[in-house]
Amino acid sequence: MTPRTISNRIRALRFENGEMSQAELGRRIGLTRQTLAAIEAGKYSPSLEAAFRIAEVFKLDLQQVFQWNSEDSR
Amino acid sequence: MPYREKLAWLSLTAMALTFGPYFAFAGRSAAMEKPLPNLHLLWLFAIAAGVQMAILGVGRLWLRHKERSEGNLQAPDERDRAIEYRSVRAAYCVLIGGMILVGCVMPFNSSGWRIINAALAMIVAAEVVHYATAVLSYRRDA
Numbered sequence A: 001m002t003p004r005t006i007s008n009r010i011r012a013l014r015f016e017n018g019e020m021s022q023a024e025l026g027r028r029i030g031l032t033r034q035t036l037a038a039i040e041a042g043k044y045s046p047s048l049e050a051a052f053r054i055a056e057v058f059k060l061d062l063q064q065v066f067q068w069n070s071e072d073s074r
Numbered sequence B: 001m002p003y004r005e006k007l008a009w010l011s012l013t014a015m016a017l018t019f020g021p022y023f024a025f026a027g028r029s030a031a032m033e034k035p036l037p038n039l040h041l042l043w044l045f046a047i048a049a050g051v052q053m054a055i056l057g058v059g060r061l062w063l064r065h066k067e068r069s070e071g072n073l074q075a076p077d078e079r080d081r082a083i084e085y086r087s088v089r090a091a092y093c094v095l096i097g098g099m100i101l102v103g104c105v106m107p108f109n110s111s112g113w114r115i116i117n118a119a120l121a122m123i124v125a126a127e128v129v130h131y132a133t134a135v136l137s138y139r140r141d142a
Helices: A010-014 A020-027 A033-038 A049-056 B003-026 B039-069 B078-108 B113-140
Strands: A007-008 A065-067
Touching: A010 A020, A010 A033, A020 A033, A020 A049, A033 B078, B003 B039, B003 B078, B003 B113, B039 B113, B078 B113
Parallel strands: none
Antiparallel strands: A007 A065
16 A cells, blocks of 8 residues: 655745744744754644644645645545 | 753763663663672762762753753743653653553563663663653754
């Protein structure tokens, strides 16, 4: 079975929003810079609450920040 | 490197520097087979535990001061808590397995300091698994 993954646009969104640093974004949503780096790299899936907080910072819907790459969409 | 990964490395180093030499010496047959109560080994363990606590105390204070001055000192977040949960769960399995071995199997074929040292070794092994799991989790998810 092909593994499904969650991808995100956080890195691009940070740069589109005044080159916000990982530390700054982390501070605003209560995550460490290292956790933000892990989320951006797709190595850690945030909780639903953290995902909503991230989307809220960029004033976007959740699906505009995070994408679920299912087998069907490949 | 995250602050809590540094703490895990510090704990692993402290254990290697203190309990490594203790078990290398106290784990020998010649040391364990002296007549009971053989308090010499108890003193050695107390010294190892004391030195470990001193290393951890000084190391944690230094790390905390360094991280705070660099503005990196933050409360644990959800990933830190998930890694801690995973680490404690792995350590608990080792501890329970070790205690079953020491408490239910060893009394049939061992006695005295062999059993005491085995119990201490299982506690240390559980701690090693705890911090090693944390380090591996931070490395894998980095």
